[in-house]
Structure formats: C-alpha cells, structure tokens
Amino acid sequence: DADVTQTPRNRITKTGKRIMLECSQTKGHDRMYWYRQDPGLGLRLIYYSFDVKDINKGEISDGYSVSRQAQAKFSLSLESAIPNQTALYFCATSDPSDTQYFGPGTRLTVL
C-alpha cells in the first residue's frame, strides 16, 4: 500500500462549488504539506503543518483552507472554486531530515 494517499485522483467541478481534497499517510510523520503544480512553474506551497495543532500558510494560500484532523490526515478545501485553481495538487509528508514523500496527486479541473 502507498505511504501517502490522496482522494479523489481526478475531479471536475464548476465555478463556485466547495471542494475538499483529502490526504492520508501511514509514515508516522508529523509534518504534512499541500502543493499545487502548474506547467512551467514547478511546485508551489499552499499550506503546511508541523503537527496537529500547527497550521501555516505557504506562498499561495489565498482561496484555500486546510484541516489537520489527525497526525495521519490533512485536508485541503477550496471554499468557492474558480477556474484558475485548475491544477495538479500534491500532498506530502516529511521526515526530520526534510526528505519529502509525495502522494500520487489530484487533478482538479474547475469549469
């Protein structure tokens, strides 16, 4: 089984809808991250969490929110989706050496 799982893998939605992307990990890491990937822009950090009680904004947090329900679960929400949030979204965890482990990604399309 994969160490970092994401659901759903693909999602098509309409402008204005609320969307939640879920991430679970079995690696036992405290640190978790959400990124978005756009062509030619690499990965940009949306939010990160160093433990269940610690949530921090990344470089592009506007329009997104997160919830850390447990050490193993970190969800990303788009309260009112807009077309420029169409992207590939990745969840990751990291160990104490800062090596990050990525999920398979969620491809989100906002029409």
Add this chain to the structure above:
Amino acid sequence: GNSVTQMEGPVTLSEEAFLTINCTYTATGYPSLFWYVQYPGEGLQLLLKATKADDKGSNKGFEATYRKETTSFHLEKGSVQVSDSAVYFCALSDFLGTSYGKLTFGQGTILTVHP
C-alpha cells in the same frame, strides 16, 4: 530569500547519451539539496540528496555533487535509458528562519529519451 534555478528544458537525448541538468541555488543558511523525479502520471519521488558541501548523492546511476563554492548541484548520468524520461526537480531545504522545514523547488526540467 531562497531560490533554485534549473536549466531550461525540455531536454531530448538518444539512449546511452550523457545527461547533465544544471541546478544553482541561493540560500541564507546551509541548505540540504535534493533531486526529485516525477514519472508520467505520478507524484514526485526522491532521487538523491546531499546534506553538506562536497557530499555526492547517487542513485540509479544518477549523481550530483554539492558545490558550495559555485552554489550548484548539477545532476548527471553517464548513459540514459528510455525509462529515465521524466520531469526532474532540484530543491533545497534550509533549517534557518522562515524557511525551516520547507522545500524550495526549481521549475523542473522535462527529459525525453529516444531509443
């Protein structure tokens, strides 16, 4: 702030050719350096890393040496295979200040290897 710059792609090679993907960085502290690879339809996975100056990371025939004097971490492979076709990301982590616990990524380099 921290930044990572990779050579622009895409890079197209024939099988068994020599590969170099350049990566340079700026950082305020003493970063660890990483190369991640993303195969089609998958998430990123760690390819190799180096945590201090002059360290060499290696894996699957790929190598990169942490050069503090030139602030570089170039990725090399002596003989590429079709299965190496992927997107390669250089990244750094810095244990100081607001960068603590976060990775800064380059924009990625697409590599295509033809038979």
